[in-house]
Amino acid sequence: xxxxxxxxxxxxxxxxxxxxxxxxxxxxxxxxxxxxxxxxxxxxxxxxxxxxxxxxxxxxxxxxxxxxxxxxxxxxxxxxxxxxxxxxxxxxxxxxxxxxxxxxxxxxxxxxxxxxxxxxxxxxxxxxxxxxxxxxxxxxxxxxxxxxxxxxxxxxxxxxxxxxxxxxxxxxxxxxxxxxxxxxxxxxxxxxxxxxxxxxxxxxxxxxxxxxxxxxxxxxxxxxxxxxxxxxxxxxxxxxxxxxxxxxxxxxxxxxxxxxxxxxxxxxxxxxxxxxxxxxxxxxxxxxxxxxxxxxxxxxxxxxxxxxxxxxxxxxxxxxxxxxxxxxxxxxxxxxxxxxxxxxxxxxxxxxxxxxxxxxxxxxxxxxxxxxxxxxxxxxxxxxxxxxxxxxxxxxxxxxxxxxxxxxxxxxxxxxxxxxxxxxxxxxxxxxxxxxxxxxxxxxxxxxxxxxxxxxxxxxxxxxxxxxxxxxxxxxxxxxxxxxxxxxxxxxxxxxxxxxxxxxxxxxxxxxxxxxxxxxxxxxxxxxxxxxxxxxxxxxxxxxxxxxxxxxxxxxxxxxxxxxxxxxxxxxxxxxxxxxxxxxxxxxxxxxxxxxxxxxxxxxxxxxxxxxxxxxxxxxxxxxxxxxxxxxxxxxxxxxxxxxxxxxxxxxxxxxxxxxxxxxxxxxxxxxxxxxxxxxx
Amino acid sequence: xxxxxxxxxxxxxxxxxxxxxxxxxxxxxxxxxxxxxxxxxxxxxxxxxxxxxxxxxxxxxxxxxxxxxxxxxxxxxxxxxxxxxxxxxxxxxxxxxxxxxxxxxxxxxxxxxxxxxxxxxxxxxxxxxxxxxxxxxxxxxxxxxxxxxxxxxxxxxxxx
Numbered sequence: 001x002x003x004x005x006x007x008x009x010x011x012x013x014x015x016x017x018x019x020x021x022x023x024x025x026x027x028x029x030x031x032x033x034x035x036x037x038x039x040x041x042x043x044x045x046x047x048x049x050x051x052x053x054x055x056x057x058x059x060x061x062x063x064x065x066x067x068x069x070x071x072x073x074x075x076x077x078x079x080x081x082x083x084x085x086x087x088x089x090x091x092x093x094x095x096x097x098x099x100x101x102x103x104x105x106x107x108x109x110x111x112x113x114x115x116x117x118x119x120x121x122x123x124x125x126x127x128x129x130x131x132x133x134x135x136x137x138x139x140x141x142x143x144x145x146x147x148x149x150x151x152x153x154x155x156x157x158x159x160x161x162x163x164x165x166x167x168x169x170x171x172x173x174x175x176x177x178x179x180x181x182x183x184x185x186x187x188x189x190x191x192x193x194x195x196x197x198x199x200x201x202x203x204x205x206x207x208x209x210x211x212x213x214x215x216x217x218x219x220x221x222x223x224x225x226x227x228x229x230x231x232x233x234x235x236x237x238x239x240x241x242x243x244x245x246x247x248x249x250x251x252x253x254x255x256x257x258x259x260x261x262x263x264x265x266x267x268x269x270x271x272x273x274x275x276x277x278x279x280x281x282x283x284x285x286x287x288x289x290x291x292x293x294x295x296x297x298x299x300x301x302x303x304x305x306x307x308x309x310x311x312x313x314x315x316x317x318x319x320x321x322x323x324x325x326x327x328x329x330x331x332x333x334x335x336x337x338x339x340x341x342x343x344x345x346x347x348x349x350x351x352x353x354x355x356x357x358x359x360x361x362x363x364x365x366x367x368x369x370x371x372x373x374x375x376x377x378x379x380x381x382x383x384x385x386x387x388x389x390x391x392x393x394x395x396x397x398x399x400x401x402x403x404x405x406x407x408x409x410x411x412x413x414x415x416x417x418x419x420x421x422x423x424x425x426x427x428x429x430x431x432x433x434x435x436x437x438x439x440x441x442x443x444x445x446x447x448x449x450x451x452x453x454x455x456x457x458x459x460x461x462x463x464x465x466x467x468x469x470x471x472x473x474x475x476x477x478x479x480x481x482x483x484x485x486x487x488x489x490x491x492x493x494x495x496x497x498x499x500x501x502x503x504x505x506x507x508x509x510x511x512x513x514x515x516x517x518x519x520x521x522x523x524x525x526x527x528x529x530x531x532x533x534x535x536x537x538x539x540x541x542x543x544x545x546x547x548x549x550x551x552x553x554x555x556x557x558x559x560x561x562x563x564x565x566x567x568x569x570x571x572x573x574x575x576x577x578x579x580x581x582x583x584x585x586x587x588x589x590x591x592x593x594x595x596x597x598x599x600x601x602x603x604x605x606x607x608x609x610x611x612x613x614x615x616x617x618x619x620x621x622x623x624x625x626x627x628x629x630x631x632x633x634x635x636x637x638x639x640x641x642x643x644x645x646x647x648x649x650x651x652x653x654x655x656x657x658x659x660x661x662x663x664x665x666x667x668x669x670x671x672x673x674x675x676x677x678x679x680x681x
Numbered sequence: 682x683x684x685x686x687x688x689x690x691x692x693x694x695x696x697x698x699x700x701x702x703x704x705x706x707x708x709x710x711x712x713x714x715x716x717x718x719x720x721x722x723x724x725x726x727x728x729x730x731x732x733x734x735x736x737x738x739x740x741x742x743x744x745x746x747x748x749x750x751x752x753x754x755x756x757x758x759x760x761x762x763x764x765x766x767x768x769x770x771x772x773x774x775x776x777x778x779x780x781x782x783x784x785x786x787x788x789x790x791x792x793x794x795x796x797x798x799x800x801x802x803x804x805x806x807x808x809x810x811x812x813x814x815x816x817x818x819x820x821x822x823x824x825x826x827x828x829x830x831x832x833x834x835x836x837x838x839x840x841x
Contacts, residue, residue, distance in 0.1 A: 575827075578826050578827060578829060578830070579825060579826055580824070580825055580826065580827065581825065619826060619829075619830070622822055622825075622826050622830055623830055623832050625818075625822065626819060626822050626830050626831060626832065627832060627833075629815045629818060629819055630819070632811075632815060633812060633815045633816070633819075636808050636811060636812050636815075637812070639808065640805065640808055640809070640812070643805065646801055646804065646805050646808075647797075647800055647801030647802075647803070647804035647805060648797060648801055649736070649739070650800055650801070650804060651796060651797030651798070651799070651800035651801045651804075652737070652739035652740050652743070652793065652796075652797055653739050654796055654797075654800045655739065655740070655743045655792060655793045655795075655796035655797055655800075656739045656740075656742035656743045656746070656793075658743075658792070658796060659742070659743040659744075659746035659747055659789060659792055659793075660742070660746045662746065662747070662750065663746035663747060663749055663750045666750045666753065667749070667750065667753050670753045670754060670757055671757075673757075674757045674760070674761065677761070
């Protein structure tokens with residue numbers, strides 16, 4: 001493994017894992033304080049012996065590789081300092097893992113949460129301002145100015161030093177998992193809290209602001225109020241009463257905090273305070289807290305599943321629990337009448353009518369789709385619910401990637417994409433504060449995915465869509481079950497390693513690898529995919545050679561083990577050339593290149609356009625010559641089959657000519673003799 | 682070639698033949714003694730012509746050529762002896778004359794048989810050599826370019 005660290009060294013009883021020969025990670029020494037969900041923290045030491053935090057990324061949580069550079073560019077002391085990162089072989093899992101090395105002097109989280117708060121640091125209000133709020137504002141300002149979303153702001157991921165308790169707090173890891181995927185539902189806004197943790201999407205700055213608000217509430221609260229409440233119950237309360245009322249309730253906080261909390265916990269994302277407004281509040285500006293718009297209440301209740309509903313969003317929240325009953329109320333038009341008359345919201349009613357017609361087009365018997373469509377119509381800012389999967393449209397890619405990693409069926413993801421569910425939801429959501437360019441990009445990707453997902457051929461289909469929608473995903477090919485492949489270089493490294501261990505065959509590029517390459521670098525696979533997807537094995541091998549040669553070009557390394565495997569399977573590939581001498585010549589060139597591990601040279605031996613054209617032209621000529629000879633042969637054989645008459649005509653003609661020559665000569669002699677005789681007389 | 686053109690050509694040929702025959706009859710009447718020797722002398726050729734098919738027309742030509750050679754000395758003899766009808770009759774009624782003239786006609790038959798045999802044997806040998814050369818060249822092509830070079834011929838074989 002040339003690039004993967006993870007050489008293990010035995011020291012005492014534990015085995016140390018080395019990263020780039022700079023850090024020694026001790027798999028036996030856990031640091032559970034710094035865990036981020038299932039991405040676990042271990043003790044690491046740098047070359048000077050200083051303790052660092054090594055977070056081993058759990059592949060199913062889809063680490064945010066694309067954000068590593070952005071995170072590295074953040075300059076703030078209230079963030080874990082990312083010292084290094086890379087791939088190591090992790091002995092406890094007997095597989096490769098991505099590791100993030102952080103340095104941080106903190107040794108205590110401000111709260112531990114196991115569904116609720118078990119202990120917390122006792123800070124006075126002034127301490128909260130200086131130790132928590134001020135650094136949080138600063139760090140959020142820094143992050144959001146770089147369009148970076150933390151997504152893991154919660155008390156258990158905010159640290160301080162017990163030695164210097166008055167020092168500003170430090171935000172923990174956020175890169176080892178997708179944004180919001182490890183957040184308990186209470187720290188997420190209503191919409192994201194309802195979604196599958198991995199399908200919450202990349203999030204926006206205002207989602208961080210909300211998490212900051214909830215964290216502040218937790219710090220200010222003195223008792224464990226939410227312990228024992230399920231996520232669903234918390235979300236239901238938030239929907240019914242609003243986040244602010246649910247979280248703050250009748251607590252007696254300082255009035256200035258109440259203004260701040262009212263601003264940052266606003267459920268309408270567009271109304272929620274941004275960092276500038278928080279800054280103004282901190283600087284003592286007189287900001288009026290945003291007012292909560294009263295929700296339209298129906299004039300009469302709607303009965304569903306034995307409950308009564310006056311608000312559309314609460315009804316939307318429960319719709320998925322009984323698709324059959326929903327089907328009935330849609331069919332007998334009671335829901336339509338309630339929305340149109342009792343609720344009296346014409347926009348909602350219009351959306352509902354459109355949803356019903358869409359559901360009918362999709363197939364009137366599909367009750368699950370009906371739930372999805374009606375829920376989208378009633379609450380467009382809710383995450384989409386389809387067949388039990390709740391997701392934000394921007395998070396569908398990460399969810400799909402996680403499904404594939406866990407070996408789950410991605411049929412539902414395919415349906416979501418082909419039925420345009422995610423795209424419709426994205427277009428309907430008007431409350432998002434994501435950058436327009438980001439939304440546009442997402443719409444474009446989903447539009448492409450709608451067409452692409454239904455394809456079945458190699459290098460396309462739902463798998464390709466997932467890689468396109470989740471740029472953070474590693475390559476999830478079964479070939480890389482024990483590897484972390486997040487770049488072209490990694491692909492080549494793993495293939496070389498597999499070839500060395502005798503685990504590889506010449507058909508390296510499978511559906512996942514090709515789909516991943518389309519997402520990472522389509523140039524490497526574009527030309528090769530037609531050969532790779534061919535039914536002919538030799539063409540498949542040639543396609544693999546072309547693809548791997550392209551990858552080698554971009555890595556600039558030689559891969560002798562891959563070359564050896566390919567060389568052993570290339571007998572049929574030489575038959576691309578018609579001329580045997582040329583074939584032998586090319587075979588020699590390929591063998592020479594394979595010895596050096598130069599895949600590109602191997603490929604170019606086959607891909608000389610002049611040689612190819614000459615060979616083809618010469619072959620055409622030779623074919624013509626063969627055919628002409630065959631024709632001549634047939635005529636000759638036919639003539640020679642009757643030996644008795646063969647050459648008879650020509651013989652007689654020849655005989656006649658000769659006879660006349662003789663006759664003429666003799667006659668001339670007689671004439672001469674006759675004239676001569678007469679002259680003498 | 683269209684039917685009209687063919688008919689025109691045939692008409693032209695038969696017209697030329699008619700003119701030639703007219704000259705022949707006229708010449709024969711003018712040179713009656715010579716014509717008598719030639720008519721009797723060339724009888725084997727006339728018989729051969731009448732009994733031959735279009736395929737064996739070349740053989741008639743061979744016989745006629747040598748038959749004519751047999752007549753030539755006696756025609757010159759006639760001309761040297763006065764070229765009259767009586768001398769002509771004398772010459773032609775001589776048995777040796779007839780033996781010589783008809784002997785040369787028989788020689789024509791033999792000549793034709795020998796030359797045809799030699800030529801056809803030579804041509805057969807030459808064709809055999811060509812066949813060998815073709816086979817060799819085809820083998821060379823297959824060796825250098827593979828079975829694919831056979832193209833449709835290969836397919837037919839495999840189908841058989």
